[in-house]
Amino acid sequence: MINLLKVHGSENTFFLLDQNQLSRPLTEEELIQTAVKITDGSAGILGGADGLLVVDDGVHQNTLGRMRVINSDGSIASMCGNGLRTVSRYLGEKYDKDEFLVETAEADLQVGRAPALGNGVATYHVEISPVRFETSALPMNAAGRSELIHSNVVDLNETIKFSAIAVPNPHLIAIEEPHQILNKTKLGELGQRFNEQNPWFPDGVNVSFGRVIGQNQIFVETYERGVGFTNACGTGMAATSVIWTLLNDGKTGVNTVNNVYNPGGMVQTRVRQDDGEYKIDLIGNATFTHQIQINEEQLRKNHFEKAKIVETGEEESYQEFVKALPSYSF
Numbered sequence: 001m002i003n004l005l006k007v008h009g010s011e012n013t014f015f016l017l018d019q020n021q022l023s024r025p026l027t028e029e030e031l032i033q034t035a036v037k038i039t040d041g042s043a044g045i046l047g048g049a050d051g052l053l054v055v056d057d058g059v060h061q062n063t064l065g066r067m068r069v070i071n072s073d074g075s076i077a078s079m080c081g082n083g084l085r086t087v088s089r090y091l092g093e094k095y096d097k098d099e100f101l102v103e104t105a106e107a108d109l110q111v112g113r114a115p116a117l118g119n120g121v122a123t124y125h126v127e128i129s130p131v132r133f134e135t136s137a138l139p140m141n142a143a144g145r146s147e148l149i150h151s152n153v154v155d156l157n158e159t160i161k162f163s164a165i166a167v168p169n170p171h172l173i174a175i176e177e178p179h180q181i182l183n184k185t186k187l188g189e190l191g192q193r194f195n196e197q198n199p200w201f202p203d204g205v206n207v208s209f210g211r212v213i214g215q216n217q218i219f220v221e222t223y224e225r226g227v228g229f230t231n232a233c234g235t236g237m238a239a240t241s242v243i244w245t246l247l248n249d250g251k252t253g254v255n256t257v258n259n260v261y262n263p264g265g266m267v268q269t270r271v272r273q274d275d276g277e278y279k280i281d282l283i284g285n286a287t288f289t290h291q292i293q294i295n296e297e298q299l300r301k302n303h304f305e306k307a308k309i310v311e312t313g314e315e316e317s318y319q320e321f322v323k324a325l326p327s328y329s330f
């Protein structure tokens with residue numbers, strides 16, 4: 001029998017598969033098919049999810065394991081902040097380690113256990129890096145601009161100022177300005193437009209709106225590439241924190257801890273500068289909601305009907321934590 005987990009970080013939901021349990025690992029093509037099927041709200045299980053997290057042994061020395069991320073539409077992502085917290089918890093508990101490195105598509109990232117954000121809420125910190133501002137890193141065709149930081153690009157939208165940043169997955173960020181009101185309809189329109197065939201983002205982009213609430217407090221909502229609206233996007237919140245730091249509005253800064261509220265809860269971010277390079281610490285819940293047991297043959301055929309599913313009970317503590325938070329929306 002193979003054990004899968006249903007997990008979430010700020011209610012950004014995933015299935016987690018450790019390939020070490022399989023008699024032979026699934027190929028990338030097979031993993032994509034599994035991701036599309038299991039995350040499908042009607043064909044999958046437990047109402048589907050936003051993506052599939054695949055854990056394998058690390059190839060790089062000194063890493064405890066490797067994480068790969070497949071979005072619900074089958075596209076591959078280079079990074080996932082909320083997912084990495086849950087993978088970190090999985091690996092930390094499997095190997096009984098508190099601080100270690102996890103291999104991801106572009107970097108080996110420092111992760112570890114952190115003080116609980118709420119009663120009974122397992123909490124992990126993960127490093128988000130590398131951070132790049134070159135539009136070519138997203139990639140983005142930005143009318144000849146090599147960087148885009150809080151700028152009007154009339155082609156994208158006449159009034160909203162955008163920033164482009166790769167962490168290393170691609171993000172387009174708009175932080176609401178005084179006297180401006182950004183709304184969810186606009187976020188959805190932009191998210192859809194930049195994730196179908198379009199002249200600016202050949203590979204699509206995660207689009208986030210941020211609203212500064214107060215000193216070190218911000219609300220962020222994201223339309224994700226390969227998924228659509230999600231309750232939270234860890235890399236989106238990390239990327240928005242970097243852009244907010246660059247705005248110099250006196251409400252945040254390097255090395256300060258921000259509370260980042262999202263539709264699924266709250267995480268913390270700390271933007272650091274190491275040797276001139278930005279890195280972000282993303283701190284938040286790593287909740288396992290369900291344990292799933294499935295026969296290997298059924299998993300290989302993507303037949304999930306006979307899977308045995310057991311609730312962990314962790315969601316109750318997470319919901320208690322969320323109940324105590326202020327709630328915001330665009």
Ligand SMILES: N[C@@H](CCC[C@H](N)C(=O)O)C(=O)O
Binds near residue numbers: 012079083170206226
């Ligand atoms: N939800 C994730 C990001 C997942 C990948 C993203 N949709 C992409 O395609 O880049 C997060 O928490 O960072």
